[in-house]
Amino acid sequence: MRILLDKFSKSFGSTRIIEDMDLEVGSGEMLALLGPSGCGKSTTLFAVCGIHRPTSGRILFGDRDVTHLPSQERNVGVVFQSYALYPHMTVEENIGFPLMVKRVAAADIKKQVADIAALVHIGDLLGRRPAQLSGGQQQRVALARALIRRPDVLLLDEPLANLDAKLRLDMRSEIRRLQKETGITAILVTHDQVEAMSMCDRIAIMKSGEIVQIATPSDMYKDPRTSFVASFLGNPPISFLKGRAQQGAFVLGENGLRLPLAALSGIADGTALSLGVRPEHFGTAGGVPVEGRVVFAETQGRENLYDVVLPDGSVLRSIQPVRDDVKPGDSVRWNLDSASTFVFAADGQRL
Amino acid sequence: MAEKPQISSNTTSANFSSLPVILLLGLFSLPLLVMYAYLFVDTISDTEVGSLIPNEFTLRHWSFLWETKTGKPNIWLVTLNTFIFASCITGVILTVSSMAGYVLSRLNVPARGFFLAGVMVLHAFPSVTLIIAIFIVLQWIGLYNSLIGVILVKAAVELPLGIWLMKGFYDTVPWEIEMAGTVDGASRFTVWRRLVLPQIKPAVMALGLFSFLTGWSEFIMPQVLAPGAKVQVLSVYLASLIIDDNNFDFGTFKAVGVFYVVPVLILYVFFQKHLMNIYGGGTKG
Numbered sequence: 072m073r074i075l076l077d078k079f080s081k082s083f084g085s086t087r088i089i090e091d092m093d094l095e096v097g098s099g100e101m102l103a104l105l106g107p108s109g110c111g112k113s114t115t116l117f118a119v120c121g122i123h124r125p126t127s128g129r130i131l132f133g134d135r136d137v138t139h140l141p142s143q144e145r146n147v148g149v150v151f152q153s154y155a156l157y158p159h160m161t162v163e164e165n166i167g168f169p170l171m172v173k174r175v176a177a178a179d180i181k182k183q184v185a186d187i188a189a190l191v192h193i194g195d196l197l198g199r200r201p202a203q204l205s206g207g208q209q210q211r212v213a214l215a216r217a218l219i220r221r222p223d224v225l226l227l228d229e230p231l232a233n234l235d236a237k238l239r240l241d242m243r244s245e246i247r248r249l250q251k252e253t254g255i256t257a258i259l260v261t262h263d264q265v266e267a268m269s270m271c272d273r274i275a276i277m278k279s280g281e282i283v284q285i286a287t288p289s290d291m292y293k294d295p296r297t298s299f300v301a302s303f304l305g306n307p308p309i310s311f312l313k314g315r316a317q318q319g320a321f322v323l324g325e326n327g328l329r330l331p332l333a334a335l336s337g338i339a340d341g342t343a344l345s346l347g348v349r350p351e352h353f354g355t356a357g358g359v360p361v362e363g364r365v366v367f368a369e370t371q372g373r374e375n376l377y378d379v380v381l382p383d384g385s386v387l388r389s390i391q392p393v394r395d396d397v398k399p400g401d402s403v404r405w406n407l408d409s410a411s412t413f414v415f416a417a418d419g420q421r422l
Numbered sequence: 423m424a425e426k427p428q429i430s431s432n433t434t435s436a437n438f439s440s441l442p443v444i445l446l447l448g449l450f451s452l453p454l455l456v457m458y459a460y461l462f463v464d465t466i467s468d469t470e471v472g473s474l475i476p477n478e479f480t481l482r483h484w485s486f487l488w489e490t491k492t493g494k495p496n497i498w499l500v501t502l503n504t505f506i507f508a509s510c511i512t513g514v515i516l517t518v519s520s521m522a523g524y525v526l527s528r529l530n531v532p533a534r535g536f537f538l539a540g541v542m543v544l545h546a547f548p549s550v551t552l553i554i555a556i557f558i559v560l561q562w563i564g565l566y567n568s569l570i571g572v573i574l575v576k577a578a579v580e581l582p583l584g585i586w587l588m589k590g591f592y593d594t595v596p597w598e599i600e601m602a603g604t605v606d607g608a609s610r611f612t613v614w615r616r617l618v619l620p621q622i623k624p625a626v627m628a629l630g631l632f633s634f635l636t637g638w639s640e641f642i643m644p645q646v647l648a649p650g651a652k653v654q655v656l657s658v659y660l661a662s663l664i665i666d667d668n669n670f671d672f673g674t675f676k677a678v679g680v681f682y683v684v685p686v687l688i689l690y691v692f693f694q695k696h697l698m699n700i701y702g703g704g705t706k707g
Contacts, residue, residue, distance in 0.1 A: 117601075121605070142605045143605075151602060155596065168608075172607045
């Protein structure tokens with residue numbers, strides 16, 4: 072079911088969190104709300120599920136206006152960051168609670184709980200209490216409880232934040248699998264770009280209550296609209312060089328690096344610019360040689376990550392297949408793939 | 423009661439010998455122990471004046487259990503009254519404070535801060551100062567010398583503490599549980615009843631016991647507001663024994679005292695774990 076936020080605003084007292092936000096999530100789509108803490112992504116989520124009332128604007132599920140409906144009548148499933156399982160109930164009672172509230176017959180509840188438990192692979196844990204479960208199992212119970220009502224919308228509030236790294240990887244694909252199998256429209260709130268990119272059809276990047284850009288993960292990675300988006304996506308993160316425009320080229324320092332860039336035609340000389348270079352675009356491949364000194368090297372197993380200080384003091388990151396010949400302190404002359412760089416104006420807008 | 427509860431007796435990791443401590447505490451507790459021992463011994467024996475050693479065994483002092491003394495109400499009626507008194511107080515306090523505490527902890531009611539402060543001030547108010555006013559009010563509405571009247575008054579006086587305690591315990595219940603409950607389709611009342619209240623069950627148990635014990639030991643209010651023979655409670659009965667100059671009987675007085683304290687001891691033995699909760703302030707689910 073489609074979700075539409077129309078000029079949605081939310082303020083707490085006099086603090087405006089979100090102003091005039093428009094957002095559409097297509098039916099069966101999984102959308103990530105990605106942003107740093109305090110950007111209003113959870114507020115948006117809680118408004119969609121009815122815990123917060125919007126200050127103004129409308130929220131539509133399909134064609135149904137749910138703006139003023141209490142959350143009990145919205146038919147949404149929510150997975151909270153802390154899972155919010157009911158500690159005094161068994162797993163079976165936890166999952167069956169939404170049906171029990173609807174006064175479904177006990178035998179029916181039992182059957183549906185068994186079905187959904189099988190779907191999330193916790194069929195053998197039904198008699199336990201939440202305290203007797205591992206983090207991943209609790210997560211699955213929370214998912215099952217959110218899904219058992221066959222909600223129109225599934226909302227996930229940082230569902231993986233409390234899991235350890237290995238489990239996070241498993242649950243990432245698990246949640247995506249469930250979302251695809253059930254065909255449910257889902258919104259995922261996260262501050263982890265890896266989660267957003269790996270799990271979702273589209274990403275909406277938020278910053279101080281506004282959606283900066285909304286696009287598919289690969290489009291957003293390849294074509295960030297602002298330096299904020301570019302810096303948020305990618306691991307290890309992008310590095311920025313501060314320079315000026317000069318005759319259609321990006322110039323770093325007085326007589327330092329000079330990069331002719333197509334994007335810079337028509338930009339007045341002397342305009343302050345910022346050049347974004349992803350670590351994979353600085354290394355052995357690429358056309359423009361750059362000299363610098365390695366100050367930091369970190370091996371990640373398959374790849375090595377280097378920090379290279381340029382003569383003017385700015386730092387470029389480089390990620391390369393593992394090599395043993397470069398150590399911190401070495402002077403290197405590596406190549407920069409200028410076609411893959413991004414140029415941003417001083418206000419962060421992409422040129 | 424005289425003994426200190428042993429803190430975490432299951433962990434024997436003390437890096438010092440506990441024997442001297444036990445000896446010292448034992449020594450200081452000895453007078454109390456002797457007192458309790460004599461309290462009991464005196465009820466089943468007679469002692470000559472001036473002697474410390476009892477010289478004959480007797481059940482005479484316990485005769486109040488099977489024969490009603492002249493001018494005194496039946497002990498079993500009095501005990502029943504005390505039970506009704508303490509239980510009703512417990513019921514009223516639990517019902518009202520578990521609901522009021524939730525409202526004050528969670529709902530955005532108008533004048534919430536004022537209400538919380540007001541409840542606190544009420545708690546700080548010594549109830550004895552109100553007793554004459556209450557007496558007049560009760561007489562006015564015809565509840566003087568009735569159990570209902572004194573139950574309502576005593577429960578009202580104890581409520582501030584209960585409300586504050588419950589509010590404190592509700593504050594420890596995570597908001598997410600309530601959010602999860604509402605998006606699962608439960609009404610706010612169901613959320614409270616089925617999801618939140620069970621989280622603070624230990625606190626409810628503790629407050630219930632606490633209220634029962636306060637009710638059981640209350641003296642001044644029943645004495646002033648319900649002194650009649652039909653509605654007498656044990657504390658008033660006990661007091662009437664000691665002020666009765668004509669049939670002064672110390673043995674019976676002590677026997678009634680022991681009889682009065684036995685239910686309390688039983689409650690302590692079975693529920694002291696829960697009672698500790700109210701002071702520890704933690705909910706262990």
